[in-house]
Amino acid sequence: MNTQIDQLRALVASRFPTAMQTDFSRPSHVNGGVELVPGALVEIVATNQVAGAGLLLLHICNQAVGPVAFVDASDALDLAAIPLGLRNRLLWLRGHGVGDSLKATDLLLRDGNLSSVLLDLRQVPLAQLSGVSSSVWHRLRMLAERAHAGVMVFTSHKAVGCAAVRWLVSGAFRLDDVQEEQAGLLGGLNPICQRGFGYTAPRVGNTDLSLQS
C-alpha cells in the first residue's frame, strides 16, 4: 500500500514539479535532517545556556509549506528576525504560559487546517514543564496524527514522552557569532538525534514513475 502511495506521489511530482517542491526536492541532510514529521511530535531540546534553537526554529519555519502556526508560550518572538515572506504566513499565538499554549495547540490541531505547528516552551520554568501530564502529550500526538500535522515542540529539558523524534541542540556560539551569516551558523549547529533515529518522512528516489496496475 505504502509503495503505491509513494509511486503516486512521485507521479504527481513529475507532472506538477513546482507544486510538489516540498520534502522530496529538499536536501536531506540540512542540520542533520531535523524536520517536521507529518502526523507526529518532534521535540527539540535546547538548554537555556545553549544558543541555536532559535536558528533551527527559523529554518524549520522557512522550510514548512503554507501557513505555519507558532505557539509562543512566553511571548518571546522577535518579529524583526523573521523574513517578510515568512512573516506573512506565520500565525503567531502569544501565550501566557504552558497551560494556555497547550490549549491553543490543541485547538489548532483539532481545527485541522494547518499542517505545521511549532510550540515554543523554552523559557517555561522546569517545574511547570515537568508538571505537564503525559496524557496531554499523548492527546496532542493523536490529534496531530488525525490532522496529519507536523508538530515540533521546543523545550529546555526533555518533556515530551511520546515524541517520535527528539533532537538535542548543542550549538556553542560566542558574541562574535551574533552578527554572522545565518547560513554559516546553521552549519555549525550539529543537532544530535536522541530518539527516533531514521524516523523521517518517506523519500522517493529516481525510481519507475509509472503506476502499477
Added chain:
Amino acid sequence: MFAAWRLPQFLLQALKVPARACAAVLDGNPHKDSGSKDDALLCVSRLAEKAGVHTGMRASQGLARCPKLECLSRSEFAEKQLQDVLLQSAETWTADFESTQPGVCLLDLRRAYRFQTPTWFEHGMLMHQDMRERGYELCIGLAETADLALLASHVAFPVKVIRGSVGEEKAAFLELPLSVLAPHPGLQETLRLWGIHTLGELTALKRLAVGERLGAPGLELWDLARGGRERILKLVRPRIQYKKSIELDNGIETLEPLLGLLRELAVPLCSELSLAWKVTAFVHLELRFDDGSSHQTTLRIAEPTRDVAVLLRVLETHLEGVKSSAPIIFAELEVIATEPVAAQDLLFERGLRDPNKFSETLSALEALLGRGRVGRGELLPTHRPDAFKLVSFLEQAGAVDALSVNPKSGLPLMRFRPPWLAEVGFRRSRPASVKSQRHSFQVIDCRGPWLLSGHWWDELHAWEAEIWDIASQDGCLYRLVRENRAWRLEGRYA
C-alpha cells in the same frame, strides 16, 4: 438632454428663511450654534444684497450696512436634508442623476420616456413647479451636455434651455462671475490678479496661452467656461441593505433560543442574497438588553458564503464569549454582501482546507489568549526595537511591510516581555556585572555600545537607547539596553 437643478441661496433655503427676509448665513463651524461677528458671510438674501451687503463681508460690516440683517449659523443637518429632498425629487424624473455639489443636481434625461412629447421649456417649468410645491425655489438649466446645463442654470430664472453651443448664448454667459465654476482658490486668486473676473474675460484669452501658464487646471476651467466637455455623470445609486431586526416582548436569556431567532433572521437574508447572486463577507450583529445596554459586533466571514449553517456557526462561536446581566429584547442582523469569488482555487496552492472553520478557531484562540495576541505580526514604520502590531491572520497581507528588509544575519533574539530590569556594574566603562530580578551574573565579554534614537522631532515620543551584547560566565548571550537612564535585559540570543 441634461438638466441642471440649482437651488439658489442654498444655505438660506436649507434654513427655510423666507424669500423676503433680510438675512445672511455665517461662515463658521456648522456644529456651532452661535456665530461670531468676525465670521464672513457665506450667503446673503436678495433683500440684504439690495442694502449693500454681499458675500465675503464680515458679519460686523454687514450689520453696519444693514442693521436689520439677521445673521444665521449654518446647519449641517438642514443642508443634508435639503440635498436629500433635491435628490428624491430628481429621482421622480429620471433614474440617472448626479449629486454634483450641495444644492446642485444633474439629471441625464436622454433615456427618460416621459420627455418624448412636449417642449423642453415646459418640462423645465414642470420641474420648477414640482420643487415649488415642496417649498423651494429652483433654477433649471437644460442643454446637450452636463456642464453646459450647469452653466445655463446660473442664467436661468427659473428655466433656461440651450440648444447648440455656448457660442450662441454668449451674451448670457459673458457676465457670469468665475466663482460659478467653483475654481481652486489659488487659481481664482491668480486670475483675479490678472484682472479676470468673469467667464467672458477668461474665454477671451487664447486656450493655448492659458494652458501654457496655468496648466491642466487652467485648461479645464477654460473649457468649462466655454460649456465644458462630454463627461460621464457620477450617478447616485441607493445602497441595498440586507438587514433584519426583531423586537421581543419577552426577553431571551440563553444562547439556544437566540440562535433560533437569528436563524429566522438569517434565512430570508440569505434568500435575498441568493436572488441577487451575492454572498456574505461580513455579518453585523446588534443585541440590545433589558437594562439599556447593547452589544454590537462585525464578524468577518473568511470564505464568503450564503450558507445559513455557516453563518450561524460563526455567530454561535462569537456569542459563546458574550455575557450580559440582562435579557435580550432586540436583535438585528445585517449581512454585508459581496460578489462571489469567480476564480477556482488551485489544486496545490490553497492554504487552508476550510477557511470558515479556521476563522472560528481563530476566534476561539483569541478568546483563550486575549485580544491582540493572535494573528500575523507586522512591523511598524519605525526603527524602534520591538515595534510591531498584530493583524488578523485572514486579512490579505500587504505586498511590502513597513520594514521589508529580510534579516539574514545574526542569532535570533528571544525577547523578555516585559524586559528584566537590571543593575549593571561597570569596569573601564564597560558592563562587568548584571543583577536582574531573575538572574545575576558576571559579564565575561561584551560588544557595544550601539546607539539608536528616533522620533527626535516629537517631544512626547522621542527615544534613544544604548545597546550592548554581553556574554555571561555560564555561556548565555544577552542583549542589554539602557533607555531613560534605566538598564534592562531585553532578551537572550537563542
